[in-house]
Amino acid sequence: MSIALQLTLALCLDALLGEPKWLWNRLPHPAVLMGQLVRWLDVTLNRTHVARTTGVVALVVMVTLAGAVGWALSLFGDVVAICAAAILLAHRSLVEHVGAVAAGLRLSDAAGRQAVRMIVSRDVSDAAPQDVARAGIESLAENFSDGVVAPAFWFLVAGLPGIAIYKMVNTADSMIGYRTPRYADFGWAAARCDDVLNWVPARLTALALTLMGGAWHAWAAIRADAALHRSPNAGWPEAALAHSLSFALAGPRSYDGAVQTFPWVNGAGKRALTSSDIDTGVALIWKTWGGIVAALFVLGGLQWLL
Template sequence: MNTAAILALAMLLDAALGEPEWLWRRLPHPAVLMGRLIGWGDRRLNNGTAKRAKGVALLLALMLGAGLFGWVLSLFGPLVETLLAAILLAQRSLVDHVRAVADGLRQSLPAGRRAVAMIVSRDTAEMTEEAVARSAIESGAENLSDGIIAPALWFLVAGLPGLLVYKIVNTADSMIGYRTPRYADFGWAAARMDDLLNLIPARLTALLIALPGGVLHHWRDIRADAALHRSPNAGWPEAAMARATGVALAGPRAYDGQLQQFAWVHGAGARAIGPRAIDAAITRLWQAWLVMWAIALVLACL
């Protein structure tokens, strides 16, 4: 069984089964183990002088270890590779979390706020219904890239070692890749490597959203909107999702009690949105997943 066939099967398993809670109540999820390892490195090395050098050393050690571990696991054959790839993809989990926000809003605004607080880091206590919906859609688009398309692409390129290297870098970025006094130097390498590894996947994700969404002819506008984002990559799937669903995304939002002014993405799109806009975004998430799965299937047959 070739790598593309393994990926196609793994994507189906993830989409059908999602995260088996009964299993992760008994065993730590691989992402949790990665987080513990990175946290240990943070506690041991993020102090004193030469923090940037220590952060580079930690990242290189994590990447080397993940690659070697992936290579060893791949020796156990396609079944192990398929199961691990399915575990490390997150389409079903992503859709479930985004749908929970729509379901919450249909109950009440506080329920929607509680649901969206599970998937975004911005302040949610004072969010309007429109802000809750925008946050859910933005999170869905960005995590489609980070959680499904990027790991799938790196699995196609380098098998299980490539997938594990990507996941350890992405996890490190989410934990230490911040421009804060504590992590500006120590997390610099993790943030930059994550940007590099997501450079192509983010743009591919935008394409996968735009193509079935019927907005590929707006690619220049998508590219222009993507450039407004503070991240070199996250703006691409967000801009494509805004066009594909006909809504305006981004805009002002609060972090740690401070209102920050962000540019609107597809500012001409609808702003008075709610659960139905989230439903439309979920449809786009599944359409993009389907195109990626079809690509894997075609490659498997070649």
């Protein structure tokens, strides 16, 4: 079976099953194991005077182990490859978590804030409903790139070793890739590697969202707004979703009780976002997912015929 058809089936399996509790209540999820490895390397190697060097060593260890496990699993054939890839994709869990924010807001402001805390790092303890909705939509855009398109891209490029390495680096970045006194040096290699691995997928995500959202006329504005983001990659899917749906995203938000002023993305768009706007964003993500699956199916069919 071609790798494109493997990926097509893995995406469909993930969308169908997501992360079944009956399985992960009995077995440790690969992301949990990756997190445990990162934590052990942090405790073992994070020494202040040589932190950048040991951070590079830690990254090499992580990439080597993840690639080796991915390669070993790939030897067991198509079914194992499809199931393993599905486990490392996160489309179903993403739309469920963001959908929970919309459902929470329909119940109460507090329920909406509680739901969005599960997916964002910003301070939402006093967030207004429109700010909660905006946070949920931004997370939807960024995590569609990080959790779906990027792992799918690296599986298509390098099979199970590729997706395993990507998920390992992405997990490390989420845990140690911060510019804090503890991780500014030790997490530097993981953060830079994550930026490199997400560079192409982030832009592909923006292209896909723009195409499925019918926003080609705004491509120049999307490019300009993407450059305003503090991340070299996260701004692309966020800007594409904002312009496709005429929403204003980014802007001011609070971290650790202090309000930080970030520039608006598509500032002329709708700012008073609601739970219904979250539903609209989720619908576009599903539509884009469907377009990606269809394209991969065609690619796989062509590979089979040729």
